[in-house]
Amino acid sequence: MRKLALPHDVLMRVEKPARYLGNEINAVQKTPLDDTVRFCMCFPDVYEVGMSHLGLPIIYDMLNRREDVWCERVYSPWPDLDAIMREREIPLFALESQDPVRCFDFLGITLQYEMCYTNILQILELSGIPLFAAGRTDKDPIVIGGGPCAYNPEPIADFFDLFYIGEGEVSYDELIDLYKSCKVSGKKREQFIKEASKIPGIYAPSLYKVTYNEDGTVKSYEATGGAPDKVRKVVVTDFAAAPYPEKPIIPYIKPVQDRVVLEIMRGCIRGCRFCQAGSVYKPQREKDLEQMLALARRLLGTTGHEEICLSSLSTSDYSRLEPLIRSLIEECNRRKINISLPSLRIDEFSLDVMKLLLDVRKSSVTFAPEAGSQRLRNVINKGLTEEEILDGAGSAFEAGWNKVKLYFMVGQPTETDEDLTAIVELCEKIAKRYYEDIPKEKRNGKIQINASSSFFVPKPFTPFQWASMQNEEEYLRRAYLVKDSFRITLNHKSLHYQYNDAKTSILEGVLARGDRRLSQVIYQAYKNGALFDAWTEYFDFEKWRAAFEECGVDIAFYTERKRSADEVFPWDFIDVGVTKKFLLSEWEKAGLAVTTENCRRECAGCGAARFKGGICFESKNQI
Amino acid sequence: MKARIRFEKKGDLCYVGHLDIMRCFQKAIRRAGFDIAYSQGFNPHQILSFASPLSLGMESEGEYFDGEFNSVLPASEMIKRFNEQLPKELKVTSFRILPENVKTNAMATLKACRYRVDFSYGSPFPGDLANLWDSFSSQSNITIEKKTRTSLSYVDIKPLLLSGICNGDSLTLLLRAGSDVSIKPASVLDAFFEYCGLPFSGEDAFRSGSIHITRLDQFTVVGDKYVSLGEIGEINE
Numbered sequence: 001m002r003k004l005a006l007p008h009d010v011l012m013r014v015e016k017p018a019r020y021l022g023n024e025i026n027a028v029q030k031t032p033l034d035d036t037v038r039f040c041m042c043f044p045d046v047y048e049v050g051m052s053h054l055g056l057p058i059i060y061d062m063l064n065r066r067e068d069v070w071c072e073r074v075y076s077p078w079p080d081l082d083a084i085m086r087e088r089e090i091p092l093f094a095l096e097s098q099d100p101v102r103c104f105d106f107l108g109i110t111l112q113y114e115m116c117y118t119n120i121l122q123i124l125e126l127s128g129i130p131l132f133a134a135g136r137t138d139k140d141p142i143v144i145g146g147g148p149c150a151y152n153p154e155p156i157a158d159f160f161d162l163f164y165i166g167e168g169e170v171s172y173d174e175l176i177d178l179y180k181s182c183k184v185s186g187k188k189r190e191q192f193i194k195e196a197s198k199i200p201g202i203y204a205p206s207l208y209k210v211t212y213n214e215d216g217t218v219k220s221y222e223a224t225g226g227a228p229d230k231v232r233k234v235v236v237t238d239f240a241a242a243p244y245p246e247k248p249i250i251p252y253i254k255p256v257q258d259r260v261v262l263e264i265m266r267g268c269i270r271g272c273r274f275c276q277a278g279s280v281y282k283p284q285r286e287k288d289l290e291q292m293l294a295l296a297r298r299l300l301g302t303t304g305h306e307e308i309c310l311s312s313l314s315t316s317d318y319s320r321l322e323p324l325i326r327s328l329i330e331e332c333n334r335r336k337i338n339i340s341l342p343s344l345r346i347d348e349f350s351l352d353v354m355k356l357l358l359d360v361r362k363s364s365v366t367f368a369p370e371a372g373s374q375r376l377r378n379v380i381n382k383g384l385t386e387e388e389i390l391d392g393a394g395s396a397f398e399a400g401w402n403k404v405k406l407y408f409m410v411g412q413p414t415e416t417d418e419d420l421t422a423i424v425e426l427c428e429k430i431a432k433r434y435y436e437d438i439p440k441e442k443r444n445g446k447i448q449i450n451a452s453s454s455f456f457v458p459k460p461f462t463p464f465q466w467a468s469m470q471n472e473e474e475y476l477r478r479a480y481l482v483k484d485s486f487r488i489t490l491n492h493k494s495l496h497y498q499y500n501d502a503k504t505s506i507l508e509g510v511l512a513r514g515d516r517r518l519s520q521v522i523y524q525a526y527k528n529g530a531l532f533d534a535w536t537e538y539f540d541f542e543k544w545r546a547a548f549e550e551c552g553v554d555i556a557f558y559t560e561r562k563r564s565a566d567e568v569f570p571w572d573f574i575d576v577g578v579t580k581k582f583l584l585s586e587w588e589k590a591g592l593a594v595t596t597e598n599c600r601r602e603c604a605g606c607g608a609a610r611f612k613g614g615i616c617f618e619s620k621n622q623i
Numbered sequence: 624m625k626a627r628i629r630f631e632k633k634g635d636l637c638y639v640g641h642l643d644i645m646r647c648f649q650k651a652i653r654r655a656g657f658d659i660a661y662s663q664g665f666n667p668h669q670i671l672s673f674a675s676p677l678s679l680g681m682e683s684e685g686e687y688f689d690g691e692f693n694s695v696l697p698a699s700e701m702i703k704r705f706n707e708q709l710p711k712e713l714k715v716t717s718f719r720i721l722p723e724n725v726k727t728n729a730m731a732t733l734k735a736c737r738y739r740v741d742f743s744y745g746s747p748f749p750g751d752l753a754n755l756w757d758s759f760s761s762q763s764n765i766t767i768e769k770k771t772r773t774s775l776s777y778v779d780i781k782p783l784l785l786s787g788i789c790n791g792d793s794l795t796l797l798l799r800a801g802s803d804v805s806i807k808p809a810s811v812l813d814a815f816f817e818y819c820g821l822p823f824s825g826e827d828a829f830r831s832g833s834i835h836i837t838r839l840d841q842f843t844v845v846g847d848k849y850v851s852l853g854e855i856g857e858i859n860e
Contacts, residue, residue: 004635008832012680017638025647025710252639252647304650304708335653336667359665 002029005093005100006081014081018252019047022073022095025250026302028060029096030070035183037176038104039063039071040094040141043112044119045534050075051249052257054311055147056110059168061245069176072096072104076119077126079531079538085126092126101127105179107141109160111149114511115504115534117156120145121526124159131523133161133206138189142179150203151233151280152460152571155511157205158519161193165574166201166234167266169242174199197227201234208573210516216557218515221573232575237613239266239285244295247302259307259340260299264292264324268313269599269615271606273381273590274370274412276459277313279578282606283614284599289320293327300337308332309340316345317600325353346392351399361444364403365396371412372422378593379414381586386426393430394437402444404430408453410478410499413467413590420478424485424495427451431491451497453482455505459512460571461578463586469509469559475502503541507533510558515570518558521551579607626690627729628705629717629853632683636712641676644713648688651708657701660691674729674841674852675736675800678807680829685737685840687729687852689721698858719856729852732843735785736800738808741835743792747821747828753789759818760787767814780806780814785849787811797849800841808836 004011004021011017032038041060043050050056056073063071072094077085085092091100101107107129109120121131124143130136133143145153146164153163164171175196182192197204207227211219223229236242244263251258267284268277296308308328312318325339332339339357344350346365354365367389371377374386393404408423427449434447455475458467470478479499486497511518524547532538548555563569565584572580582605589596596604599615609616632644639647649669652659661667670691677683695701698718705715742748748755759765764779783806785797798806812825812834828834842849 008680009830011638012830012832016640017679018640018643021635021638023635023710023712250650252643254643254646258646301654301656304653306649306653336661362665 002098005090005098010081010084010088010090013084015078016047016253019075019078020081020095021252022098024252026247027096027249028064028071030064032070032097035068035180037069037106037179038099039069039106039108039176040074040101040104041071042074042101042107042109042123044076044109044116044123045112045532046078047075047251048253048255051251051255053110053112054261054263055112055168057245057248058243059108059172061248062169062243063172063176065243066173066176068180070097074101074123076122076532082122082126082531091128092123102129102140104141107143108164109143109145111145111147111153111156113534114149114155114508115539117511117522118526118530118533120156120159121523122531132158132519134158136161136189140189142189142192148276148280149512151276151574151576152512152514153203153205154516154570155514155518155522157516158523160205161189162196163203163205164201165203165231167236169236170234171199171201175202194225194227197225200232203231203574205516210570218568218570218572220568223573230573230575233280233577235281235283235577235611235613236266236285237611239614240288240291246295246298248299250303250305257309258305259309259338260296260303260305261309261311262292262296262299263287263311264315264321265312265318267614269317270314270383271381271586271596271598271604272370272383273379273463273586274409274456274459276462279461279583279606280576281313282576282578282599282608283611283616284317285614286318286320289324292324296328297331300335306336307338307340309342311342313343314345315341315343316347316350317598322349329353329356346396348395351392351395355399360400363401364405364448364450365393365401366405366407367392368407369426370407370409371415371419372408372424372426373419375593376412376415376419376422378595379590380409380412381590381595383595383598386429389426390429390433394433397434397438397447400444402434402446403448404450406430406449406451408451409456410453410482411456411470411475411505413464414593415478417478417481420481421485423451423453423482424489427486427495428489428491431494447491447494449491449495451486451495453479453497453499455479455500455502457505457509457512460569461574461576461583463583463590465513465569465583466563466565466567466587468562469506471556471560472502472506475505501536501539504533504536504539506555506559507541507544510555513569514558517551517553521547521553524550577606577608577611582606624692624695624723625721626692626695626701627717627719627721627852627856628688628690628715630686630688630709631714631716632677632686632712633714634682634712636710637680637682640679641673645671645673645688647709647713651705652690654708655704657704658693658695660693672728672730675733675805677838678809678836681836681838683838685838685851685853687841689728695720695859697860717853718858719853720859721856729841731802732855733801733841733852734799734844735842735849736798737839737842738796738798739837739839740794740796740808740812741792741837742794744833744835746792747816747823747833748819749821750819752792752794755819756787756789756794756815759815760784765814767810780811784811795839797842 063069142161144162145160150163193204207225209222213219265286267281269284458464525544528543530543659669674687701718765781769778783799788795809825841852
């Protein structure tokens with residue numbers, strides 16, 4: 001019988017002990033043999049957040065399909081358990097076997113957001129694995145990172161042996177086969193890492209030498225030990241045939257997202273210039289309709305969840321959305337199952353669907369204009385006009401809704417004060433539309449508009465990777481300007497505005513476009529006590545500010561500095577398909593507020609066609 | 624029709640809280656494809672009502688919930704299908720159809736719970752457990768301090784301690800429970816430990832793992848007898 005790593009008295013002292021049990025329904029248990037490759041997949045945040053993520057279950061399922069691999073999970077111990085583990089010297093353990101992570105062959109860490117970087121160090125330290133890759137021996141697991149933040153792995157390069165650039169379905173088999181053969185032939189860690197660097201999508205940071213210019217920018221990358229000069233991301237070309245978990249783990253405690261997630265599409269046809277996902281997941285690829293319906297039925301049967309979510313970057317762009325939803329709705333209504341449709345564009349069809357799915361009195365319709373003025377929406381290439389927003393809102397009001405949510409970004413390139421007050425004007429126009437279109441007796445109470453903004457963070461591999469950020473003072477000035485403009489509106493009692501923490505965005509900005517010199521800063525911040533930085537109640541910018549000072553690293557160098565067109569970026573050695581030349585032309589078009597068509601209407605020649613799949617090879621002009 | 628389900632909660636599952644166990648059953652019922660009744664309204668939910676929540680960290684052989692079903696299979700088949708969908712530490716042991724005239728649910732009819740307190744992990748007692756228990760429980764009244772936010776009062780718990788039998792290293796306690804008046808086993812142990820001159824509370828001993836507490840069963844009153852909640856209703860063949 002499996003014995004828990006934590007004794008009774010510890011489990012009784014910590015909040016939500018079920019986070020650490022690992023015996024959930026559909027969790028994979030195996031009896032490991034001598035040559036079983038033990039893989040521990042980590043989401044460096046708390047269990048409920050990690051268990052809501054779609055990517056890890058795909059890899060967990062895929063790896064466990066191999067008889068010679070046992071893939072398990074680990075999440076960040078919450079601060080209460082963290083303190084007990086340090087005090088009692090309890091090593092961090094994988095959930096399924098409850099065995100120490102240090103005994104594993106691989107520790108895979110998913111990098112979903114920059115603010116989890118200190119949690120990576122917590123995982124390593126509690127596991128008893130040296131924090132810096134250079135200090136590891138043959139007894140330590142191979143630490144490999146993947147996920148969106150791996151597209152600029154440099155700030156955390158010193159902590160990782162390998163990074164996986166691209167989609168997990170492609171190269172793991174080859175990597176594990178190589179690991180096994182190295183183990184059999186008695187090859188050392190360094191040799192494995194060297195050979196792994198030749199596998200498509202695998203980046204071994206220790207094999208690359210970086211030199212810097214006098215001004216602090218990157219001068220060059222030099223590959224050594226036979227590693228390729230450029231690491232090209234790997235993508236699934238036959239997306240319909242890609243494996244998908246049919247028996248996902250069902251947690252006991254309620255995860256943030258407690259539902260079946262059906263990935264209907266990967267990548268996005270849109271070319272929003274701020275969006276990293278839009279670039280790095282190109283080309284857009286769809287799953288087959290019949291396959292999705294069959295999978296939906298099976299997943300609802302194997303999980304017993306009450307909700308199914310059709311997941312993608314832009315669900316309205318799935319070409320078979322209407323038949324998919326029409327078929328699902330009937331079955332889900334009968335089985336009392338909710339359908340959740342995130343990232344939906346508001347139009348007649350989606351409102352029809354939403355009326356069937358949601359209680360109009362309680363739910364709200366959501367728009368993400370991202371910018372208030374049409375000029376700025378053209379700069380960011382959002383592809384959404386004011387007319388579309390107002391018509392969408394108008395139709396929603398006709399259908400009975402009176403709650404509207406709007407998402408904006410503040411601090412985007414070329415933004416002026418007029419663009420900021422345009423946020424308020426747009427909200428006012430929506431409110432006006434409600435009072436003009438809907439006669440008093442048909443109104444479902446007052447209109448409620450909730451606008452929220454985040455501060456724009458430029459990301460690698462986007463046209464805005466050249467953009468400068470503002471300092472905290474300027475961000476707050478802009479947010480106050482919006483807030484103050486809301487206060488003097490006619491409908492100010494119905495309009496609500498909130499903005500996020502500027503310090504978090506600034507730190508995210510440093511880490512997103514950072515280089516290898518930041519590994520020391522992250523280490524220092526962790527030593528200063530930074531942990532769970534993605535949690536507002538734990539985030540303490542002062543710990544970070546001190547770390548930057550102690551390491552002599554200037555925040556503004558990464559955030560506010562103007563980047564020239566020919567600057568070598570820390571992530572330039574990675575090839576995501578979309579070319580730097582294309583991104584630069586988009587950056588220049590942004591400056592002129594010139595838009596670019598989406599992939600389905602017209603190929604913009606971004607470079608993703610080299611992957612020979614998806615939308616790049618479908619006929620154009622369908623919309 | 625309303626059915627009463629009895630289940631065990633053992634092993635590692637004792638660290639899964641009451642609400643999460645409810646969710647676990649809701650999902651198991653969906654996976655099993657049972658013909659459960661749903662509430663009306665925009666967010667229909669299964670009509671289930673659970674009896675007294677079990678303290679975190681405690682195992683149980685006698686937990687209950689009532690569920691409203693549109694149709695059922697024979698009891699043995701219902702039990703089998705439940706257990707195919709549940710982790711082995713959570714096991715349905717009985718399924719009975721409640722009489723039509725039973726209006727109230729398991730929680731509302733609850734009158735007592737039986738617990739076993741296991742001291743086999745190292746007896747903390749200064750003498751023989753059976754003797755100590757006998758003299759403790761034969762007191763004419765057993766007064767404990769009851770602290771609330773604003774006041775401190777003294778309560779005689781003797782009437783709530785329905786019976787206590789010592790058996791080797793363990794005590795079996797039948798304690799009053801229910802929405803009107805109830806007492807936790809740890810509170811009885813507080814008084815017993817104090818009587819024995821032990822420097823820790825029942826709750827401390829339970830949380831540290833030096834004693835194990837298992838709920839054995841839950842009871843209602845029929846006539847003047849305590850009857851197990853699991854004996855109410857009929858087994859449909």
